[in-house]
Amino acid sequence: MKIYGDSISGNCLKVRWTCDYLGLTYDWIETDVLSGVTRTPDFLALNPAGQVPLVLLDDGRPLAQSNAIILHLAEGSGLIPADAYERARMLEWMFWEQYSHEPYVAVARFQVRFLGRSASDLETRILDRGREALQRLEDAVGEADVLAGKRLSLADVALIAYTRVADEGGFDLDAYPAVRRWIRRVELELGIAGRGA
Amino acid sequence: MKIYGDSISGNCLKVRWTCDYLGLTYDWIETDVLSGVTRTPDFLALNPAGQVPLVLLDDGRPLAQSNAIILHLAEGSGLIPADAYERARMLEWMFWEQYSHEPYVAVARFQVRFLGRSASDLETRILDRGREALQRLEDAVGEADVLAGKRLSLADVALIAYTRVADEGGFDLDAYPAVRRWIRRVELELGIAGRGA
Numbered sequence: 556m557k558i559y560g561d562s563i564s565g566n567c568l569k570v571r572w573t574c575d576y577l578g579l580t581y582d583w584i585e586t587d588v589l590s591g592v593t594r595t596p597d598f599l600a601l602n603p604a605g606q607v608p609l610v611l612l613d614d615g616r617p618l619a620q621s622n623a624i625i626l627h628l629a630e631g632s633g634l635i636p637a638d639a640y641e642r643a644r645m646l647e648w649m650f651w652e653q654y655s656h657e658p659y660v661a662v663a664r665f666q667v668r669f670l671g672r673s674a675s676d677l678e679t680r681i682l683d684r685g686r687e688a689l690q691r692l693e694d695a696v697g698e699a700d701v702l703a704g705k706r707l708s709l710a711d712v713a714l715i716a717y718t719r720v721a722d723e724g725g726f727d728l729d730a731y732p733a734v735r736r737w738i739r740r741v742e743l744e745l746g747i748a749g750r751g752a
Numbered sequence: 753m754k755i756y757g758d759s760i761s762g763n764c765l766k767v768r769w770t771c772d773y774l775g776l777t778y779d780w781i782e783t784d785v786l787s788g789v790t791r792t793p794d795f796l797a798l799n800p801a802g803q804v805p806l807v808l809l810d811d812g813r814p815l816a817q818s819n820a821i822i823l824h825l826a827e828g829s830g831l832i833p834a835d836a837y838e839r840a841r842m843l844e845w846m847f848w849e850q851y852s853h854e855p856y857v858a859v860a861r862f863q864v865r866f867l868g869r870s871a872s873d874l875e876t877r878i879l880d881r882g883r884e885a886l887q888r889l890e891d892a893v894g895e896a897d898v899l900a901g902k903r904l905s906l907a908d909v910a911l912i913a914y915t916r917v918a919d920e921g922g923f924d925l926d927a928y929p930a931v932r933r934w935i936r937r938v939e940l941e942l943g944i945a946g947r948g949a
Contacts, residue, residue, distance in 0.1 A: 603888055604848060618840050620847040627840035643815050643824035650817040651801060653851045691800055 556581040557611040559598075561588045563669065565661060565716030566621035567608040572745050573625040573712060577632055589669065621716075622649045625709050634709050641704035648702050648710035656692075659685035661717040663724030674725025682725070689721060689731050697733035700740065707744050715741045753778045754808040756795075758785045760866065762858060762913030763818040764805040769942050770822040770909060774829055786866065818913075819846045822906050831906050838901035845899050845907035853889075856882035858914040860921030871922025882921065886928050889915060894930035897937065904941050912938045 558574070558581050560567030574581050586592060586607050593605045602609045602619040610618045610628075618624050626649075629635050636642045659681050666672045666681075674682075692714065695702060702710035719738045722728050728735055742748040755771070755778050757764030771778050783789060783804050790802045799806045799816045807815045807825075815821050823846075826832050833839045856878050863869045863878075871879075889911065892899060899907040916935045919925050925932055939945040 603891060604852060612837070616837060618837075618844060620844040620851075622847050623840055623843035626843055627836065630836060639824065639827060640809070640813060640815075643820055646820035646823055647815060647817040650819050650847070650850055653847055654817075654854075655801060657851075658855070694800060 556613050557584055558582070559584045559586045559601075559607050559609040559611075561586050561607050564588065564607060565720065566657070569621045569712055569716045570608045570610065570624050570628070572747055573628055573634065573709070576634070576712075576745055577629060579628060622653060622709070622713055625712060629709055634707065634712065636704035636708055638704065641708075645703035645708045645710040649713045652710075652713045655684070656688040656714065657717060660688055660721050660724060660726065663726065664717065664720055665724075667725055668723045677725065685721070685724065685726055689718070689726060689728075689734060692718060692737075693731040693734050696737035700737070707741065711737075711741045712745070715745075753810055754781055755779070756781045756783045756798075756804050756806040756808075758783050758804050761785065761804060762917065763854070766818045766909055766913050767805045767807065767821050767825070769944055770825055770831065770906070773831070773909075773942055774826060776825060819850060819906070819910055822909060826906055831904065831909065833901035833905055835901065838905075842900035842905045842907040846910045849907075849910045852881070853885040853911065854914060857885055857918050857921060857923065860923065861914065861917055862921075864922055865920045874922065879922070882918070882923055886915070886918060886923060886925075886931060889934075890928040890931050893934035897934070904938065908934075908938045909942065912942075 556579070558570055560570060560583060562568070562585060571583065588607060592598060593607055599605055601611070601617045604619055606619060608619070608621050608624060610624050612618060618627060636645060663674070663677055663681050663685055666677060667674050701707055702714060715738060718734060719742065739748070753776070755767055757767060757780060759765070759782060768780065785804060789795060790804055796802055798808070798814045801816055803816060805816070805818050805821060807821050809815060815824060823832070833842060860871070860874055860878050860882055863874060864871050898904055899911060912935060915931060916939065936945070
């Protein structure tokens with residue numbers, strides 16, 4: 556399996572972490588999104604959305620969208636709850652992540668860390684919705700150790716990716732102590748504690 | 753099962769259509785998002801994200817996020833491909849819908865039809881990305897009758913919801929003839945041809 560990914564992207568790291576946790580072997584093809592390579596005809600032929608992560612499965616067939624990829628790779632593993640309702644709640648968090656968390660928490664971090672903007676110059680809407688998303692996580696992981704079911708699932712993998720680096724976008728993680736504890740727990744269990752992004 | 757939904761919302765209609773197609777019985781509780789009811793404490797206790805659709809399953813447990821709901825309700829049905837790769841591609845489209853289609857195609861329509869803005873006054877970014885999403889669909893359904901696998905799946909249900917009313921946001925669907933044919937096919941198969949939204 557080939558993973559086209561940019562190591563600065565939480566969406567790409569989700570795929571790497573899932574593979575490492577499950578012991579799947581892969582070739583990581585470092586793909587610099589800032590270079591424009593994901594907009595070349597060769598890349599667009601593999602993923603018309605022009606985004607990483609992109610996976611070429613063992614048989615060469617392509618698959619895109621980080622959360623769809625990890626759902627596929629983790630099928631039948633303990634990262635997906637066996638109980639139908641817990642599985643549905645995991646999916647609820649994963650769709651919420653892409654709609655209500657990533658477009659604010661990840662976008663703020665990208666603009667500050669990689670485009671050199673000042674956090675105080677970001678759109679108010681991005682900062683407000685980012686804080687709203689972090690507060691929702693704070694409430695959820697204050698009540699339970701994990702987001703869905705009773706143990707680590709893909710919901711935690713998907714949500715930790717950009718939450719653990721939210722401070723790089725100007726969000727103060729000290730305001731979310733339960734989130735900080737959850738990050739430490741999930742990082743330890745995933746074996747990514749101390750690793751950069 | 754109770755469905756809290758607003759009939760003007762494509763995200764909510766996805767849930768109704770999936771239930772009707774599968775012959776599931778439900779109570780539809782019309783929930784006007786413009787009234788602010790989804791931001792009341794009672795509603796937030798059921799869905800902290802403050803959004804519809806929200807489903808209370810037969811046992812009273814809540815489930816949110818349109819695509820997570822329809823994945824749960826359709827489990828084991830023909831709307832989810834049996835083949836693992838086709839299922840993954842269906843999920844790829846569903847995550848893409850929430851990240852790269854809904855925030856532009858649905859948001860443009862909401863601002864024009866429900867907030868009374870003129871299409872020409874919308875943010876350029878919303879219009880550009882909306883057109884990009886429609887063009888990607890045009891390419892996909894020009895090559896195949898359905899988005900994932902060989903027959904109707906939840907990918908088609910998820911994507912048709914706002915695509916069929918994209919003209920209400922100022923997008924010219926005549927520029928996407930394959931999309932228009934796909935809309936007609938999917939509407940017929942879902943039994944929603946001629947129904948408003």
